Every structure is written in C-alpha cells, then in structure tokens.
Amino acid sequence: MTEVKQDMKTAPQEERETIISYDRQTETWHIYTDEPKHARKYEKYVTHPQRKGYNSAGQLIMLEGDIDNGKVSIIKKWKLTDEQRKKQSKALQKARISQRASIRTEGSDIN
Structure with a gap:
C-alpha cells in the first residue's frame, strides 16, 4: 500500500538527496528521492511505490519504492x-x- 502525503514542503536544495540501492538477495533496486526532478523521472519505473509526496500544487516532490524489473546504469554526460x-x-x-x-x-x- 502506498503512503501518500499531500501539501508537503519541498526540501531546500542543499538538503535534497536521491539514494538508489541494490539488494542482492532479492535482486531489486530501491530508490528514495526528495528531489522533484528525479521523483518525476523515476515515477514510471516504480509501479508499487511505498511512499509518494506532493506539494500544495499537486506536483510529485518525493518518491520511495522498488524499481520494477529494471536495471540502473549511470553514464557520463557528453x-x-x-x-x-x-x-x-x-x-x-x-x-x-x-x-x-x-x-x-x-x-x-x-x-
């Protein structure tokens, strides 16, 4: 079940974080982010989120859950x-x- 928080305040820029971790036993990637840009980007990959947070305008600003059937890779900017x-x-x-x-x-x- 998803815990949904409404009317959350966006974290100050210097305190925002995105944490992506891997659980070897379940072979699952987990994400937590309170960076609105990252929350919107990864929302489509988290089909059963544990937590979601929205600001007073109804915009997604926080997301936590498992990345379903996914793979995470990091590439260097061109x-x-x-x-x-x-x-x-x-x-x-x-x-x-x-x-x-x-x-x-x-x-x-x-x-």
Whole structure:
C-alpha cells in the first residue's frame, strides 16, 4: 500500500538527496528521492511505490519504492565540441525536413 502525503514542503536544495540501492538477495533496486526532478523521472519505473509526496500544487516532490524489473546504469554526460554540435544540428534539421516531406506525401495520397 502506498503512503501518500499531500501539501508537503519541498526540501531546500542543499538538503535534497536521491539514494538508489541494490539488494542482492532479492535482486531489486530501491530508490528514495526528495528531489522533484528525479521523483518525476523515476515515477514510471516504480509501479508499487511505498511512499509518494506532493506539494500544495499537486506536483510529485518525493518518491520511495522498488524499481520494477529494471536495471540502473549511470553514464557520463557528453561534452560536444562546437564542430560536433553543428554537425548534429545539421543532421537533426535534415531529418526534420525529411519527416515533414514524408508527412505531406502521405497526406496527398488520401482520396
């Protein structure tokens, strides 16, 4: 059963934490976070939360529970050079133009 707390106050930024731990016996990942950004991000992976907290506006600000059938991995942030950034921007722009063209073509085939 999920314990739901309403009208919680968001923790000060310097006190917020996210703890993700692994239980080897049950092979289960467990998460506790009072960082609103992380609570929203991981909510979809916790199908049976133990605790959830919402602020007065109804926004999720705290989450605790097991990550169901999941795997946790951490990756390093990418640091792109200006040249790499420009190359990716051009590729994305080309893909968007191509997608728009194919949508227009599909729409014109309708009788």
